[in-house]
């Protein structure tokens with residue numbers, strides 16, 4: 376790979392003797408990884424779990440995932456670059472917490488955070504770019520996350536709705552992406568000596584808003600996939616100067632190194648942050664810091680929380696469907712957006728005016744005299760939570776993801792079935808006269 380001349384000069388100065396190993400690493404192949412999904416009832420069956428990534432506690436593995444497998448379509452696995460997996464580990468949110476992933480698409484960190492939260496508490500996952508927010512939605516639904524609200528907002532507008540609200544906030548910042556050069560050598564063309572300063576300005580603007588949304592005692596996790604000190608150590612130095620933060624120590628596994636105070640203002644606390652360099656670890660590179668807000672006080676109470684807005688008829692129809700089809704699945708707080716029904720976390724501010732992609736788990740759609748369960752719901756529940764399951768084979772699965780109907784030989788009563796392939800729920804189908812009608816979302820269909 377041809378690296379820009381100024382890039383070479385910059386990192387030769389910064390890394391000294393180690394710079395050659397750093398530059399050489401750009402000519403090595405990039406590493407691939409994937410995480411398994413603990414929210415699902417079953418482990419993946421098509422992937423090799425022989426090469427675990429040490430610091431991921433049995434969630435992360437080296438290997439490349441094929442996007443057209445049952446494991447992938449059902450959300451049993453999520454493809455993620457290995458060093459990016461340390462961000463979720465450092466954040467380590469607990470079930471029941473209120474967590475914000477502020478720069479979230481396509482959803483690598485969001486899905487990882489959700490793995491820790493076990494569908495308890497609230498995960499607000501936000502993406503500023505509409506097209507990317509749609510991809511985030513697809514990944515959240517595929518992963519089967521029940522407690523995620525997806526927003527398509529700017530950080531400053533969000534801060535007006537959620538002051539001092541979150542226990543944890545992840546800012547996985549838009550950055551100069553030097554850690555992506557190996558995967559996408561074209562990215563080197565966009566690099567210029569001023570790029571990092573421009574990115575740093577935007578990062579500070581995002582962080583000013585993020586801090587407003589953190590409750591006293593809450594934690595801010597800041598990460599980038601770039602090596603530039605302007606976007607890494609210097610941002611942390613600035614945060615420590617501007618706000619009441621303490622930088623928490625991060626455990627350094629083999630190959631991970633302390634961040635470098637000498638690349639910022641010599642504040643020795645900066646060492647607590649971590650750098651993952653591609654010449655020292657099996658991954659593309661990351662910078663991660665964890666800061667605790669030391670101000671005293673309480674999180675701000677929501678004065679007018681969002682209320683349920685279901686009418687009697689809708690509530691009755693949902694209850695009928697729920698009673699007839701589910702075991703141990705009874706979401707308490709329900710809200711409609713048009714004809715779409717969602718389960719939502721109750722202690723949220725009134726959402727009026729916010730660009731909401733989904734307020735919570737999409738349960739389904741009210742049709743004239745029916746209720747159609749959603750694809751997202753099929754991927755969010757376990758087979759033992761649903762009364763009518765239909766095991767399908769590989770060929771039927773291929774037809775299903777292609778959008779085709781298929782026939783079955785068994786005599787089954789008419790109705791909505793959770794389709795299961797290789798132990799994984801893969802969607803709903805409606806059986807009518809030995810035919811399984813297809814409800815796989817049009818935009819997701821593919822052929823094999």
Ligand SMILES: C[S@@+](CC[C@H](N)C(=O)[O-])C[C@H]1O[C@@H](n2cnc3c(N)ncnc32)[C@H](O)[C@@H]1O
Nearest residue numbers: 478479480481482483484503504547548549581
């Ligand atoms: C590094 S990427 C996030 C990757 C994601 N966390 C993941 O793990 O899949 C940064 C994201 O920030 C978004 N972004 C760009 N400008 C932004 C801004 N001013 N405020 C908030 N987010 C922004 C980008 O669209 C991009 O999706």
